[in-house]
Structure formats: C-alpha cells, structure tokens
Amino acid sequence: MSDLALEHLTKIYPGSETPAVEGVSLNVESGSLTALLGPSACGKSTILKMIAGLLTPTSGDIRFAGSSVLKQPPQSRDAVMVFQDHLLFPYLTVGENVGFGLKMRVQAKAKINRAVGEILELVQLSGLEQRKPSELSGGQQQRVALARALILRPRILLLDEPFSNLDESLRLEMQTLLKSLHAEMKTTMLFVTHDQEEAITLADKIALLLSGRLRQYDIPQNLYNHPKDREVAQFFGARNFISGRVEAGKFDCPLGQIVLPENAPADGRLLTIRPENIVIGSNASSDNSFPATIASKKFLGSQTRLELDATGQELTVLLSPNIAESLQAGTEIIIQLPRQSLWVLP
Amino acid sequence: MLSPALLIVCGLFIGGLALGFVGSLGYMPLIGQETFNLDAYRQILLSERFLLSFLLTFHIAFTSTVIASLLALGAALILRQSFLGRSVINFLFQINLTVPHLVGAVGILYLFSQSGVFARLAYEFSLISKPSEFPAMIFDPLAIGIIMQYVWKEIPFIGLILLANMQTIGRDYEAVAQSLGASRWQSFRHVLLPLLMPGLLTSGMIVFAFTFGAYEIPALLGQNYPAALPVLAYQAFTDVDLNARPEALAMAMIIALLSAVMIYGYARFTRRYIRK
Numbered sequence: 001m002s003d004l005a006l007e008h009l010t011k012i013y014p015g016s017e018t019p020a021v022e023g024v025s026l027n028v029e030s031g032s033l034t035a036l037l038g039p040s041a042c043g044k045s046t047i048l049k050m051i052a053g054l055l056t057p058t059s060g061d062i063r064f065a066g067s068s069v070l071k072q073p074p075q076s077r078d079a080v081m082v083f084q085d086h087l088l089f090p091y092l093t094v095g096e097n098v099g100f101g102l103k104m105r106v107q108a109k110a111k112i113n114r115a116v117g118e119i120l121e122l123v124q125l126s127g128l129e130q131r132k133p134s135e136l137s138g139g140q141q142q143r144v145a146l147a148r149a150l151i152l153r154p155r156i157l158l159l160d161e162p163f164s165n166l167d168e169s170l171r172l173e174m175q176t177l178l179k180s181l182h183a184e185m186k187t188t189m190l191f192v193t194h195d196q197e198e199a200i201t202l203a204d205k206i207a208l209l210l211s212g213r214l215r216q217y218d219i220p221q222n223l224y225n226h227p228k229d230r231e232v233a234q235f236f237g238a239r240n241f242i243s244g245r246v247e248a249g250k251f252d253c254p255l256g257q258i259v260l261p262e263n264a265p266a267d268g269r270l271l272t273i274r275p276e277n278i279v280i281g282s283n284a285s286s287d288n289s290f291p292a293t294i295a296s297k298k299f300l301g302s303q304t305r306l307e308l309d310a311t312g313q314e315l316t317v318l319l320s321p322n323i324a325e326s327l328q329a330g331t332e333i334i335i336q337l338p339r340q341s342l343w344v345l346p
Numbered sequence: 347m348l349s350p351a352l353l354i355v356c357g358l359f360i361g362g363l364a365l366g367f368v369g370s371l372g373y374m375p376l377i378g379q380e381t382f383n384l385d386a387y388r389q390i391l392l393s394e395r396f397l398l399s400f401l402l403t404f405h406i407a408f409t410s411t412v413i414a415s416l417l418a419l420g421a422a423l424i425l426r427q428s429f430l431g432r433s434v435i436n437f438l439f440q441i442n443l444t445v446p447h448l449v450g451a452v453g454i455l456y457l458f459s460q461s462g463v464f465a466r467l468a469y470e471f472s473l474i475s476k477p478s479e480f481p482a483m484i485f486d487p488l489a490i491g492i493i494m495q496y497v498w499k500e501i502p503f504i505g506l507i508l509l510a511n512m513q514t515i516g517r518d519y520e521a522v523a524q525s526l527g528a529s530r531w532q533s534f535r536h537v538l539l540p541l542l543m544p545g546l547l548t549s550g551m552i553v554f555a556f557t558f559g560a561y562e563i564p565a566l567l568g569q570n571y572p573a574a575l576p577v578l579a580y581q582a583f584t585d586v587d588l589n590a591r592p593e594a595l596a597m598a599m600i601i602a603l604l605s606a607v608m609i610y611g612y613a614r615f616t617r618r619y620i621r622k
Contacts, residue, residue: 054521074524081525087518091540101526104536152527 002066003030003188004051004156009060011046020046022212023060028156028205030065031186033179035193035203039235043212044192048158051190052081064155075104080154084161086145088133094120094144095129101152119151122184123177139170143177150185159191163198175202196236200224208232225274230345233272239316240278242271246344255290255313261340268344275305275318277341280333288337294329310335363602370595377588386592390600398572403601404608406489406574407558410496415550417497418504419542423534425505426512443502447495451566454495459484484567491567492574496557504549511545512538551609558605575601 005028011021021043028034036044049055051062053074061068069077080101088097096103098119099112107115120126123143133141142162149157162178163171179202182189193199199206200220207217216228227233230241244253251258251271258271292310304324306317317335319327327333371382390396425436442450457463465480474480484491519541523533564574573581575597582594 049521052521052525054525073529074521075527075529079525080527081522083518083522085518087522089519089537089540091543100523100528100536104523104526104528104532148526158525 002027003032003064004028004190005061005063005066006047006051007061007063009047009050009062010058011043011050011055012058019043019058019212021050021057024209024212024214026207026214026217028188028190030188032204033182033189033191033202035191035199035206036209037193037196037199037203037206038209039194042209044194044209045160047209048081048160048190048192051077051156052079052158053077054081078155079158080149080152080156081158081160082145082149082162084164086133086141086162088141088144088148090133092133093129094125094131094133094136097133097144098129098147098151100148105152115151116147119147122150122181123147138166139174142166142174146178146181150181150187153185153187155188157187157189159189161192161194164193164195171198178202208235210235225341226343227272227345230270230272233343233345237274238272239275240273241345242313243269244271245269251342251344253313255311258288258337258342259339260342260344264342264344265346268346270345272343272345273337273341275316276303277338278315278317279336279338280306280317280319280323280327286336288339288342289334290337292333292335294327294331294333297324297327297329308333308335366595366598370592370599372592374588374591379592386596387600390593390596395572396575396578396597399575399578400604402489402568402572403558403564403575406492406496406564407554407608410493410500410557411550411554413493414497414500414553415504415546418501418508418549419546421501421505422508422512425509439505440502442499443506445499447499447560447563448566450495450499451563454491454498454567455484458491458494485569487569489564489568489574492563495563495567496553500553500557504546504553507545507549508542511542515541547613551613555605555609558608559601 004026006024006026009021009024010019012019024043024047036047038044046055050057053069053072057070062070064078069079088094089100092100095113095116099116102112102115116129117126120129123146125140125143125147128136128140133144136144142165146162159178163174166174175198178189178191181187191202200223203220205218206220206223208215208223210231216223216232218226223232224236227236227238233241242251242253242255242258244251244258246252246260246264246266246268249260249262249264251260251268253271260271290310292308292315295307295309295314297307298305299321300318302321303318304321306319306324306327308315308317315335370386372379372385373382421439425432425439455462459465460477460480460482462480462484465474465477468474468480469477483494515538519537520533523537524530528536559576561574561576561580564577565580568574568577572578579594579597579601582590582597585591585594
C-alpha cells in the first residue's frame with residue numbers, strides 16, 4: 001500500500017525561471033526505506049521540505065495514505081524531518097530536546113520522561129539525558145536528532161542527508177543504526193542523499209533525481225545494472241557506451257555482433273557494460289570476445305583502471321591490482337563482454 | 347595592541363570610581379576633612395528623598411527597558427518578513443538612532459506637555475475645555491514623558507540587535523520545531539525566543555544601565571520632587587555648600603552599585619522566566 005504519493009510535484013522558487021523540482025510523481029510504500037538520490041541542487045531537499053509542509057509546491061499534490069495534505073500545516077502532517085545539521089536546540093538538555101515534540105503536544109511530564117528514556121535506549125544514548133548538545137560528539141548529536149523525531153512515531157520520517165557531516169566510520173555506524181531502527185519501528189522513511197553507495201546500502205528503493213526531474217525509481221540492483229538511460233548509467237559510474245543497434249537479440253556495432261541477454265530492451269541504440277564486469281584474457285573464440293590494446297593503466301588503490309582501444313572503441317576496465325600487475329600499456333589482449341552484464345540504453 | 351586603549355579606559359573608569367569612593371567617605375582635604383567615615387552613606391540611606399528618588403529611577407529604567415524590549419521584539423519580527431516597502435520601513439525604523447536624546451526630549455516636550463501640540467489640538471477639537479486639562483505627561487509623578495522618550499529612542503537600538511540575531515539564527519530551528527509538531531506560537535515561544543534571549547538580555551541590560559544612570563532626560567522632563575537619582579546626585583554635587591559633596595559622591599557610588607546589582611537581578615529574572 002502506498003503511504004506517500006507525490007503527484008506531478010513542481011516547485012519554482014520566487015524570482016527563478018527554472019523549476020527546482022519538475023513534475024515529480026512517486027509512490028512510497030508503507031514501511032519502506034526509500035532514498036531520494038541525486039547530485040547537489042537537484043531538488044532533493046526541496047521535495048522533502050514540501051512533504052514536511054515547510055515549503056508550498058507551485059503545483060502538484062502530496063498525499064498521505066490517499067488524502068491530500070497540501071492544506072495541512074507542518075505540525076499537523078505527521079511527517080517529521082531530521083535535518084543535515086541535526087539542529088538540536090542548544091539551550092535544552094538531551095532529554096528536553098528528545099521530548100520536545102511530546103511537550104508541544106502537551107503530554108504529561110511523566111509520560112514524556114518515560115518515552116524519552118525508552119527512545120534514548122533505542123539509539124544507545126541512555127544516561128545522557130542531562131547533557132547539553134554541545135557536550136556530545138557529532139554522532140551522538142545525530143542520534144539525538146533521530147530520537148527526537150522517532151519519539152513521535154511519525155507516519156513518515158524524512159531525513160535530509162542525515163549522515164553527510166559525519167566521518168566515514170561514524171557514517172557506517174549510523175547507517176547500521178538507521179537500518180535497525182527501521183526494521184524495529186517499521187516507519188516509512190524517506191531519506192535524501194547524494195551518496196549512491198549509501199542509497200544502495202540502505203534503501204529498499206531509490207528515486208534518482210537529476211536537474212529536478214525523477215529519472216528512475218526502482219530497486220537498487222536495477223538502477224545499478226539496468227539504468228533507464230545514459231545519464232542514469234553515468235550517475236552510477238558507467239563509463240562504457242557503445243553505439244549501434246539491436247537486431248534479432250544481437251547488438252550490431254563496430255566491434256562486431258554482440259549477443260545480448262534475453263531481457264535486454266529490443267530497440268536500444270547504446271550498449272553499456274560496467275567497467276568491473278569486462279573480463280580480460282578469455283578465449284578469443286568464446287561469445288562476445290574481442291581483441292583490444294591497453295592504452296593506459298592507472299593504479300587507484302583497491303582497483304586498477306585500464307583504458308582500452310578495441311577496434312577504435314574506447315573501453316574502461318576496472319581490475320583487481322593483482323590481476324592487473326602483469327598487464328602493461330601497449331599489450332594486446334582479448335576481452336570478453338559477458339552477456340548477462342550487458343544492458344541496452346535508448 | 348590593546349594596552350593603550352585599555353590603560354585609558356580603565357584609568358579613567360577605575361581612577362574616577364576610586365576618587366569618587368574616597369570623596370564619598372568624607373575625605374575632602376580642600377575643606378579640611380581628612381578622615382574617613384560613612385556619614386554620607388548613613389544620611390542618604392536614611393533619607394526619604396533618596397528612597398523616593400530610587401523608586402522613581404527604578405520605575406523609569408525598568409518600565410522603559412521592558413516596553414522598549416517588547417516593542418523592539420515585535421518590530422524585529424515584522425521587519426524579518428519579506429514585504430513590499432520593507433527597506434523603506436527598515437530605514438524609518440532606524441532613523442531616530444541618529445537623533446540625540448536631548449533633541450528627542452525637546453520633541454516630547456513640544457508634543458506632549460500641557461502647552462504642547464496635542465494639548466492644543468485637543469483644545470481646538472473641544473476634547474478639553476482648557477490646555478491644563480490635558481493629561482500631565484511631562485514633569486509628572488509617573489515619569490510618562492521620560493519613559494516615552496527612552497522607549498522611542500531605544501526601540502531601534504534593541505530592534506537592530508535582535509534583527510541581526512535573527513539573521514544569524516535563520517529559520518531552520520523554527521522549521522525543525524514545526525516539523526516536530528509546534529504551532530507558530532509554540533515555535534516562537536519555545537525556540538526563537540530562547541535563541542534570541544542572549545541578545546535581548548544584553549541589549550536590555552545596556553538600556554537599563556543607561557536609563558538608570560542618565561541625567562539629562564529626567565532633568566529636562568522630570569518633576570523636582572522626587573527627582574531621579576542622577577538628578578539628585580548632580581544637585582547635591584553642585585550645591586554651594588561643599589559639605590554636601592560627600593553625599594553627592596555617595597549617591598553616585600550607590601547608583602553604580604545598584605545599577606550593577608539590578609542588571610544582575612534583571613538578567614536572572616528574565617532567564618528564569620523564559621526557561622519556565
């Protein structure tokens with residue numbers, strides 16, 4: 001069942017001619033963890049603020065469980081937002097910060113205290129109720145911000161790049177915490193990120209936004225392996241694009257005829273394969289095998305990048321440094337494009 | 347780098363305070379008094395005139411500060427919004443910062459005294475039968491004219507500090523509060539106001555200290571008895587009888603001490619009130 005639906009949502013800021021968000025339609029399933037992914041200034045946070053009621057859409061509709069919420073003020077929407085900068089109230093203690101929402105709902109003090117204790121235990125911050133936010137680490141502050149939102153048990157939890165200010169290890173820790181909180185509370189969560197790895201790791205589904213438009217909304221595996229178009233593929237790191245056309249289950253291009261997977265689109269004009277999926281040193285007579293010359297080699301740490309020239313077609317390959325050790329620029333090799341790793345784009 | 351400036355400021359401040367304190371203890375070799383005693387303090391603290399002056403001065407300072415702070419907060423909240431003509435209103439709001447207190451006082455005198463413009467207008471429109479029936483707002487026991495002058499002058503001062511604070515704070519904290527279920531009033535009361543408190547307190551304290559110790563406005567617009575404390579101290583200091591000078595200096599010392607104590611008390615009171 002759809003918990004949140006965006007219908008042709010558009011936002012044009014006053015004084016701007018270009019829409020920050022244009023015609024975005026999206027159905028978020030109840031209890032799911034969905035990522036709004038995209039580069040900076042693509043409209044991700046604007047969408048979140050419109051859902052929270054902090055911004056008014058120029059056109060379109062926002063529905064919670066089928067009912068439009070456009071006329072409801074933020075405090076009545078039951079959608080709580082966690083901001084990138086956590087924004088804890090500096091003059092309140094941790095306990096007061098976490099209990100803020102319940103206090104605004106005029107709950108009894110004893111009930112607030114009990115709920116604060118429970119939620120702080122859930123985010124592993126028990127015993128820190130009396131501390132001020134300035135006495136906490138960055139990770140602890142973000143946990144408090146999460147607890148402050150989760151204590152209200154909102155219908156929808158909106159997270160605006162919640163972990164982007166944290167260092168790598170803290171970010172991983174917080175991602176694990178968020179995943180476990182989601183599993184336990186089953187709250188519908190929509191989080192904004194520009195980090196594709198974070199989106200793939202956390203989300204049940206990813207909505208990719210580019211220049212204010214929704215480009216693909218799908219499970220992470222499909223966005224990664226079956227992108228809808230060249231821009232989506234490029235956003236997820238695809239570098240190999242071969243022009244040609246599909247004919248009878250094969251892709252006809254300057255390299256030759258490439259056998260496609262059975263589920264490949266039948267009318268594409270661009271073949272793509274991820275750099276890490278190209279196989280080096282296979283038998284020249286096997287399917288989809290072609291001769292190539294190594295144009296350059298670059299050590300990247302955990303991987304080595306090879307730039308290849310395959311009959312005039314430039315291809316990029318990513319290999320483990322151990323495998324790439326014996327390969328040098330100028331060496332002629334055989335590459336294979338495994339059938340199941342190929343995808344055809346419009 | 348700061349030493350020369352600090353030397354001048356501290357030298358003049360501490361030096362003046364020390365000289366005044368010594369004089370308040372009765373040490374005046376000029377008229378043959380070379381011993382230290384607390385007679386001047388004793389006489390002042392036991393006099394009804396001093397007590398009434400103190401109450402009047404406190405009333406002027408406290409009322410002016412509270413009214414100016416509240417109106418400045420309201421004005422800052424309005425000027426924070428975007429609306430047509432905002433820059434013009436903002437300019438008009440700040441313009442009286444450049445007008446000296448004395449000029450403002452003359453304006454108040456000209457407008458609100460029983461022979462002023464409003465009294466004459468009221469008489470012309472038969473609202474009163476003679477100008478003396480116009481409510482006394484100048485030289486009056488409640489010091490309405492003095493308070494009006496201070497409020498008029500201090501609103502933009504406090505307002506500008508609050509506006510700058512609001513710009514620094516931004517609107518994200520209020521957005522968080524609203525997202526957490528706070529109404530607009532609740533997000534003002536529980537979020538914006540506490541965040542503004544340091545600025546509001548600081549500017550309020552400056553206004554309180556200034557109005558408590560200022561001489562010229564109460565001298566121009568105030569009644570003779572009881573007079574505001576600085577006026578009383580000045581009268582004693584310029585008395586032809588030099589024996590009155592230790593009392594004047596003791597009064598000045600007491601004004602300084604009371605200012606410090608009341609600023610502390612005002613800060614504590616306001617902080618506690620806001621945190622409730």
